[in-house]
Amino acid sequence: MKRLLALIATVAALALTAGAALAQALNAEGEVRRIDAANGKVTLKHGPISNLQLPAMTLVFKVADPSMLSQIKAGDNVRFAAEKINGQYTITAIQPK
Incomplete structure:
Protein backbone atom coordinates (compact mmCIF):
# COMPACT_ATOMS: atom_id res chain seq x y z
CA MET A 1 0.00 0.00 0.00
CA LYS A 2 2.86 2.38 0.81
CA ARG A 3 4.39 1.70 -2.58
CA LEU A 4 1.10 2.43 -4.30
CA LEU A 5 0.75 5.75 -2.46
CA ALA A 6 4.35 6.64 -3.29
CA LEU A 7 3.72 5.81 -6.95
CA ILE A 8 0.57 7.94 -7.02
CA ALA A 9 2.43 10.84 -5.42
CA THR A 10 5.26 10.52 -7.97
CA VAL A 11 2.87 10.46 -10.92
CA ALA A 12 1.01 13.50 -9.55
CA ALA A 13 4.28 15.40 -9.12
CA LEU A 14 5.36 14.55 -12.65
CA ALA A 15 2.02 15.70 -14.04
CA LEU A 16 2.33 19.04 -12.24
CA THR A 17 5.89 19.47 -13.49
CA ALA A 18 4.84 18.67 -17.07
CA GLY A 19 1.95 21.15 -16.82
CA ALA A 20 4.26 23.89 -15.56
CA ALA A 21 6.77 23.16 -18.32
CA LEU A 22 4.03 23.37 -20.97
CA ALA A 23 2.80 26.68 -19.54
CA GLN A 24 6.33 28.08 -19.82
CA ALA A 25 6.75 26.68 -23.34
CA LEU A 26 3.55 28.43 -24.48
CA ASN A 27 5.33 31.76 -24.66
CA ALA A 28 3.25 33.50 -27.34
CA GLU A 29 -0.37 34.58 -27.61
CA GLY A 30 -2.64 35.22 -30.52
CA GLU A 31 -6.03 34.88 -32.15
CA VAL A 32 -6.88 32.11 -34.60
CA ARG A 33 -7.94 33.70 -37.88
CA ARG A 34 -8.11 30.65 -40.17
CA ILE A 35 -7.52 26.91 -40.01
CA ASP A 36 -6.38 24.98 -43.08
CA ALA A 37 -6.62 21.41 -41.81
CA HIS A 46 -0.17 37.17 -32.78
CA GLY A 47 1.82 39.36 -30.45
CA PRO A 48 5.62 39.42 -30.45
CA ILE A 49 7.36 36.03 -30.49
CA SER A 50 10.71 36.63 -28.82
CA ASN A 51 12.41 33.32 -29.61
CA LEU A 52 11.75 33.89 -33.32
CA GLN A 53 12.43 37.63 -33.15
CA LEU A 54 9.05 38.31 -34.76
CA PRO A 55 7.03 41.46 -34.07
CA ALA A 56 3.26 41.35 -33.73
CA MET A 57 1.63 40.46 -37.06
CA THR A 58 -0.68 38.01 -38.80
CA LEU A 59 1.17 34.95 -40.07
CA VAL A 60 0.45 31.49 -41.46
CA PHE A 61 2.13 28.73 -39.44
CA LYS A 62 2.60 25.08 -40.20
CA VAL A 63 1.63 22.79 -37.30
CA ALA A 64 4.02 20.08 -36.14
CA ASP A 65 1.08 17.75 -35.42
CA PRO A 66 -2.10 18.30 -37.48
CA SER A 67 -4.22 16.80 -34.67
CA MET A 68 -3.57 20.03 -32.70
CA LEU A 69 -5.94 21.81 -35.07
CA SER A 70 -8.91 19.91 -33.62
CA GLN A 71 -8.37 21.73 -30.28
CA ILE A 72 -8.95 25.20 -31.74
CA LYS A 73 -11.32 27.12 -34.00
CA ALA A 74 -11.35 30.46 -35.79
CA GLY A 75 -11.84 33.28 -33.31
CA ASP A 76 -10.18 31.47 -30.38
CA ASN A 77 -7.60 33.31 -28.31
CA VAL A 78 -4.69 30.93 -27.85
CA ARG A 79 -1.32 30.47 -26.20
CA PHE A 80 1.25 28.70 -28.32
CA ALA A 81 4.88 27.81 -28.88
CA ALA A 82 6.52 28.16 -32.27
CA GLU A 83 9.90 27.35 -33.77
CA LYS A 84 11.51 27.69 -37.17
CA ILE A 85 11.81 24.12 -38.47
CA ASN A 86 13.27 23.44 -41.91
CA GLY A 87 12.83 27.11 -42.77
CA GLN A 88 9.12 27.22 -41.84
CA TYR A 89 7.49 28.83 -38.83
CA THR A 90 5.93 25.87 -37.05
CA ILE A 91 3.54 25.64 -34.10
CA THR A 92 4.84 22.98 -31.70
CA ALA A 93 2.15 23.39 -29.03
CA ILE A 94 -1.12 25.32 -28.86
CA GLN A 95 -4.07 25.61 -26.51
CA PRO A 96 -7.08 27.89 -26.13
CA LYS A 97 -6.83 30.48 -23.35
Whole structure:
Protein backbone atom coordinates (compact mmCIF):
# COMPACT_ATOMS: atom_id res chain seq x y z
CA MET A 1 0.00 0.00 0.00
CA LYS A 2 2.86 2.38 0.81
CA ARG A 3 4.39 1.70 -2.58
CA LEU A 4 1.10 2.43 -4.30
CA LEU A 5 0.75 5.75 -2.46
CA ALA A 6 4.35 6.64 -3.29
CA LEU A 7 3.72 5.81 -6.95
CA ILE A 8 0.57 7.94 -7.02
CA ALA A 9 2.43 10.84 -5.42
CA THR A 10 5.26 10.52 -7.97
CA VAL A 11 2.87 10.46 -10.92
CA ALA A 12 1.01 13.50 -9.55
CA ALA A 13 4.28 15.40 -9.12
CA LEU A 14 5.36 14.55 -12.65
CA ALA A 15 2.02 15.70 -14.04
CA LEU A 16 2.33 19.04 -12.24
CA THR A 17 5.89 19.47 -13.49
CA ALA A 18 4.84 18.67 -17.07
CA GLY A 19 1.95 21.15 -16.82
CA ALA A 20 4.26 23.89 -15.56
CA ALA A 21 6.77 23.16 -18.32
CA LEU A 22 4.03 23.37 -20.97
CA ALA A 23 2.80 26.68 -19.54
CA GLN A 24 6.33 28.08 -19.82
CA ALA A 25 6.75 26.68 -23.34
CA LEU A 26 3.55 28.43 -24.48
CA ASN A 27 5.33 31.76 -24.66
CA ALA A 28 3.25 33.50 -27.34
CA GLU A 29 -0.37 34.58 -27.61
CA GLY A 30 -2.64 35.22 -30.52
CA GLU A 31 -6.03 34.88 -32.15
CA VAL A 32 -6.88 32.11 -34.60
CA ARG A 33 -7.94 33.70 -37.88
CA ARG A 34 -8.11 30.65 -40.17
CA ILE A 35 -7.52 26.91 -40.01
CA ASP A 36 -6.38 24.98 -43.08
CA ALA A 37 -6.62 21.41 -41.81
CA ALA A 38 -6.05 19.91 -45.27
CA ASN A 39 -2.58 21.48 -45.40
CA GLY A 40 -1.79 21.39 -41.67
CA LYS A 41 -1.67 25.18 -41.31
CA VAL A 42 -3.18 27.85 -39.09
CA THR A 43 -3.27 31.63 -39.53
CA LEU A 44 -2.69 33.53 -36.29
CA LYS A 45 -2.82 37.23 -35.48
CA HIS A 46 -0.17 37.17 -32.78
CA GLY A 47 1.82 39.36 -30.45
CA PRO A 48 5.62 39.42 -30.45
CA ILE A 49 7.36 36.03 -30.49
CA SER A 50 10.71 36.63 -28.82
CA ASN A 51 12.41 33.32 -29.61
CA LEU A 52 11.75 33.89 -33.32
CA GLN A 53 12.43 37.63 -33.15
CA LEU A 54 9.05 38.31 -34.76
CA PRO A 55 7.03 41.46 -34.07
CA ALA A 56 3.26 41.35 -33.73
CA MET A 57 1.63 40.46 -37.06
CA THR A 58 -0.68 38.01 -38.80
CA LEU A 59 1.17 34.95 -40.07
CA VAL A 60 0.45 31.49 -41.46
CA PHE A 61 2.13 28.73 -39.44
CA LYS A 62 2.60 25.08 -40.20
CA VAL A 63 1.63 22.79 -37.30
CA ALA A 64 4.02 20.08 -36.14
CA ASP A 65 1.08 17.75 -35.42
CA PRO A 66 -2.10 18.30 -37.48
CA SER A 67 -4.22 16.80 -34.67
CA MET A 68 -3.57 20.03 -32.70
CA LEU A 69 -5.94 21.81 -35.07
CA SER A 70 -8.91 19.91 -33.62
CA GLN A 71 -8.37 21.73 -30.28
CA ILE A 72 -8.95 25.20 -31.74
CA LYS A 73 -11.32 27.12 -34.00
CA ALA A 74 -11.35 30.46 -35.79
CA GLY A 75 -11.84 33.28 -33.31
CA ASP A 76 -10.18 31.47 -30.38
CA ASN A 77 -7.60 33.31 -28.31
CA VAL A 78 -4.69 30.93 -27.85
CA ARG A 79 -1.32 30.47 -26.20
CA PHE A 80 1.25 28.70 -28.32
CA ALA A 81 4.88 27.81 -28.88
CA ALA A 82 6.52 28.16 -32.27
CA GLU A 83 9.90 27.35 -33.77
CA LYS A 84 11.51 27.69 -37.17
CA ILE A 85 11.81 24.12 -38.47
CA ASN A 86 13.27 23.44 -41.91
CA GLY A 87 12.83 27.11 -42.77
CA GLN A 88 9.12 27.22 -41.84
CA TYR A 89 7.49 28.83 -38.83
CA THR A 90 5.93 25.87 -37.05
CA ILE A 91 3.54 25.64 -34.10
CA THR A 92 4.84 22.98 -31.70
CA ALA A 93 2.15 23.39 -29.03
CA ILE A 94 -1.12 25.32 -28.86
CA GLN A 95 -4.07 25.61 -26.51
CA PRO A 96 -7.08 27.89 -26.13
CA LYS A 97 -6.83 30.48 -23.35
